[in-house]
Amino acid sequence: MKRNYESLFGAFYERYFDFKNEKMSDAEAIACTTDAYFGVQSRGEMEKAVVYIAEGNIYLTHSKIFFKAKERIIETLNSLDLDQLQVETTPDEYKDILERRDMVLDEIDNIPVDYSPYTRWHYYEMEKEVKDYFGIIYNEVKNKSEIIEKVLERFERECTNTLSENIVVKTTLLELLIRYSVMVDEEDIMKLRSELEQFELGEVGQQLSEFEKLDLSIRIKDVLSKII
Known part of the structure; x- marks a missing residue:
């Protein structure tokens, strides 16, 4: 499980930077990455947690966050099935996921919210x-x-x-x-x-x-x- 756990984080970030290398804006690149991993999050609680934490981490580097994305990330990370997550991960992985989740939840409110529906360069x-x-x-x-x-x-x-x-x-x-x-x-x-x-x-x-x-x-x- 450890290998899948670490590689999923890496793959998500790599896909994001692939889109950035195609000269996409930050907002467009993260939107495309999230779409690409839409099916992954349904495979298990670990996958769901990693995908949303990775998305949240990337948003923490942006100048703005789309308000619906913010709501979705907060709602999902706060509603993770922690019992199932423990079953799917090692103790160290479980602890690491919760620490990463808490960091995203603590810092995401510091990002200015974008209410425009257009995915664009800010x-x-x-x-x-x-x-x-x-x-x-x-x-x-x-x-x-x-x-x-x-x-x-x-x-x-x-x-x-x-x-x-x-x-x-x-x-x-x-x-x-x-x-x-x-x-x-x-x-x-x-x-x-x-x-x-x-x-x-x-x-x-x-x-x-x-x-x-x-x-x-x-x-x-x-x-x-x-x-x-």
């Missing part, structure tokens, strides 16, 4: 992802005028997924182009500018928190003021 995660990718291609491409095309190509899926991702990608891209004085096609800049000018903050709904909306509005005003 505000600061999206900004960081764009900055990281920009840094890579800025040093790689010889023709800097290709940067806009490459960034929008890399984040095409995100830009069509939600309005918040789309605007954060394009705001961050414009900020970086200005900061590094990148010479690009003026028409491309004007397209980005036009999109930001037409953006209505209220349309993002719960995709962004009120603080994130305020921060984004300040960033948009600042970047638009620098484009002549």
Whole structure:
């Protein structure tokens, strides 16, 4: 049992990072991992405990947690059949599972809750992802005028997924182009500018928190003021 117990934790985390390597957001990667292990949790109380603890542990590293996921994790971990769990595990495994469970339950309330139904990159995660990718291609491409095309190509899926991702990608891209004085096609800049000018903050709904909306509005005003 010990081998299965340890390998299941490892396999769950490995699957999550496989999805992350496919350039998925944190939220999308954990959602896909949870779906992939949906059938595993029904095999026994040990499997159920490990899957939900592993999911909870990953959420502890995220900037937000979807409110339904939080409710599901708390409810499941609090309702484990401990008698059956003892039957399926060694004493050391049982103790370890309870310690891991308690850590998740103790810390999960510290994660800000996401009430939006959309699985997406969250505000600061999206900004960081764009900055990281920009840094890579800025040093790689010889023709800097290709940067806009490459960034929008890399984040095409995100830009069509939600309005918040789309605007954060394009705001961050414009900020970086200005900061590094990148010479690009003026028409491309004007397209980005036009999109930001037409953006209505209220349309993002719960995709962004009120603080994130305020921060984004300040960033948009600042970047638009620098484009002549």
